[in-house]
Amino acid sequence: MRSLDDQGPSNLLKKTLETIVGIDNIITDREELSPYGKDIYYEKLPPIAVVTPSSNEQITKIVKEINNDGANLSVRGGGLSYSGGYLTDKKNSVMLNMQKFNKILEINKEDMYVRVESGVTWNQLNIALEPLGLRTPFWGTGSGLYATVGGGASQNAINYGSGRYGTLGESIIGLRLILASGEELRTGSWSTTQNPAPFNRYYGPDLTGLFIGDNGALAIKTEICLQLIPRPTHTNYIAYSFGSRSEFVKSASEIGRLGIISECFGLDPFFLSERITSTGFADDIDKLLNVAKNQQTVFKGIKEAFSVAVAGRRYAANVGYTLHMTVDGRNQTEVDSAEEDINKICNNYAGKPIKASISRIMRGTPFPPPAMMLGPKGDRWVPMHGIVPHSLHETILENVDTYMNANKEAIDEHDLVWGQVSNLIGHSRVLVEINLYWKDKRTDMIESYLSNEFLEKKDIFTENPDAYRAVGKLRSGLAGLFRELGGTHLQIGRSYPFLESRMTSAQTLLKAIKFQIDPSNNVNPGALKL
Ligand SMILES: Cc1cc2nc3c(=O)[nH]c(=O)nc-3n(C[C@H](O)[C@H](O)[C@H](O)COP(=O)(O)OP(=O)(O)OC[C@H]3O[C@@H](n4cnc5c(N)ncnc54)[C@H](O)[C@@H]3O)c2cc1C
Incomplete structure (x- = not known):
């Protein structure tokens, strides 16, 4: 009503x-x-x-x-x-x-760009481009069944394609925005007064970049133009387990520097054995069928589906730090050659090959319903992350462990559970995400995305403000660890430190830009602390 x-x-x-x-x-x-x-x-x-x-x-x-x-x-x-x-x-x-800005406006096969309204979801875009043999370099977040291109651009998302092509921002070539004055702004080649077309992001200072990752603090994105690439036709899946964290980190970094993988997730033993394995094998059957449907040949699909089924999710018990990788290419030789490079690196660090079930399952259904919003039993979930260069990957993992051990009393008192994921971005960066789970009442907002059938299988917890506060304290402590190392964050919003950690001239410039665009501070005041 x-x-x-x-x-x-x-x-x-x-x-x-x-x-x-x-x-x-x-x-x-x-x-x-x-x-x-x-x-x-x-x-x-x-x-x-x-x-x-x-x-x-x-x-x-x-x-x-x-x-x-x-x-x-x-x-x-x-x-x-x-x-x-x-x-x-x-x-x-x-x-x-x-959500009604949901039209794909132009798929320009000649000039290789796609122009979408900002409320288009990643799932929608993927479905539209697949039959045309096209893709965007970065092609979506795990939340892409509902998450939009505009939301991703405002947070500078990562995930599918990020190992090779970096963040979403690196795939965007033009924006159409409404400023706080109500005035329209187009960026890059699109901002010309004669024959505007969004084919080139760079022409003078990069106005597109100004609005990427702005969390909606500077303007409203109404249209987004993304680069197109020929859709890769061949995919190999590779996974390795390592005896020590140090070997895991060194392998991940060497692979990352080559820029040959589409996605590479590094999971700590907790995240793998508890979080991923406990979500239930039954769910995977549907995903396996999709794996089979999506492969180049039915034969290969069945073979891959079979290997996932035999391995199952339980295969993961008792393995150490693991890397889960996907390599895409235009022919089998290309993906086999990349796999060979990866195998050499992992072997050098005494890695043991394991079934690559996780990356296969993810690719089988890249945009599943967001079941991850709740923990295995229906507990609440929130991740926090930071991005560091390869040289600081091991340091941040160690610092996180030390910090969490120092907070063991609070973690035990509130029955909190946590695990880490490392995610390679382009040639030079690693995102480390710490996933936190606590027993607390789920909200109407969370329930609105999940089916009754799914929710009925989960426990219902009572409100637990003490645990919620403890999680909040851990999150800000963890953010401090990244700050000490000069790390950065996506999804800044009102949560991660940003303005206060910038040098004075950067702060002054950012505030002046906000004031110029939005003098009364009416558009998303407080986001990015502006
Ligand atoms: C299950 C799950 C999986 C996830 N997986 C990933 C992942 O793989 N990678 C990743 O990076 N994140 C992931 N996330 C986090 C989140 O979903 C992403 O950051 C996603 O990009 C958010 O998109 P959205 O459309 O939901 O944005 P919203 O949550 O609606 O908004 C995010 C921010 O963008 C601003 N905004 C949204 N639209 C516009 C617009 N048109 N103009 C201006 N500002 C705008 C909002 O004001 C807000 O500040 C995941 C979350 C969940 C729950």
Whole structure:
């Protein structure tokens, strides 16, 4: 049920917004607004209204009304983040829901780019490009069934394709934005006054880069243009287990520097044996069928599906640090040659080959329902991460261990569980993610993404504010470890340190840019601490 709250001080604003987007595209009912005051981890004030525009003109009008009213505006894509990026503590905040910006506008095979509205999901884009034999270099987050290209661009996401092509930002060649003034901005070659086309990101200073990873603090992205590449036709899966963390780290870095893998996940023994293996073998059967469907030949597909089935998830018990890798190419020789390089490196560090089930399963269903939002028993989950150069990979893993051991008492007291994942980005970087689990009540926001059938199999916990606080303390302590090493973060939102850790001239410049674009600080105030 949607109804305007006649008692609210912003009733006039709500009525105006309703006129702009139509009654079916505005939510003002308190109960319906409740999930919009939460992300996967944080809970703040619900907005006074959620509006779902479907055109640039509507957004321009909304932004102007917000400015006239002195209200605030935040932007939500798929909503699948956990760093408070679209949440607010302000009482008078309106949320733009970008889910109707869901059109793939242009697939330009001649000039090799694709132009999408910012609410297009990664799953949607992948389905559209696959039959054309095309792909974007970075091609999605694990959350891509719901997560959007606009949300990813605003957080500078990583995952599929990142081992070779880096972050999503590195695949973007142009943006169309609405600034806080309501004015439109296009970037790169697209910003020309004559014959505009988004074929080249670089022409003078890089305005595209300014808005990548801005967490919606600088403008509203309405269209995003991504590079296209020929879709790889051949894929090899490789996995190794290592006797020591040091050998695992050295192998990962040597492989990373070559830039030949599409994805490489390094899992610590806890994450592998507890988290991945306990999610249930039954789920994998469907994924295996998809593995079979997606391979180049039915024969190869069946063979691969069989090897996953025989190995099963339980194969992972009692293995140490492991690397799970996927290599893509245009022919078998190319992927075999990359695999040979990887095998040599892993053998040099006494790695033992294991069944590459995990990367096969991930590729079989790259964008599954976001079951990972809950732990194996239905416990709450939140990751925190940082990015370091290869030279600091082992140091950060050691520092995390030392820090968590120093906090063992709190971890035991609140029955917290944690595990680490390392993820290679391009030739030079490693993302280390620490996944934390605690027993706490799941929220209506989390439930809204998961099926009843799935939820019924999970335990229900009571509210546990002490454990939640303990997790928050650990997260900020962990962020401090990355800061000490000069590390960086994606998904900054309102969660990770950013502005306060920049040198003075960088802070001044960023504040001046924000002021120039949004002098009244109406657009997502507080994101990036701006
Ligand atoms: C199960 C699961 C798996 C995940 N896997 C990955 C992964 O593989 N890699 C990864 O990097 N992250 C991952 N994430 C985190 C998250 O899903 C991603 O960062 C994703 O890119 C968020 O996209 P979204 O559309 O949901 O953005 P939202 O959560 O809606 O928004 C994120 C930020 O972007 C801003 N924003 C959104 N749309 C716009 C727009 N059009 N204009 C301006 N600002 C905007 C918001 O204000 C907010 O600050 C995962 C999360 C879950 C729950």
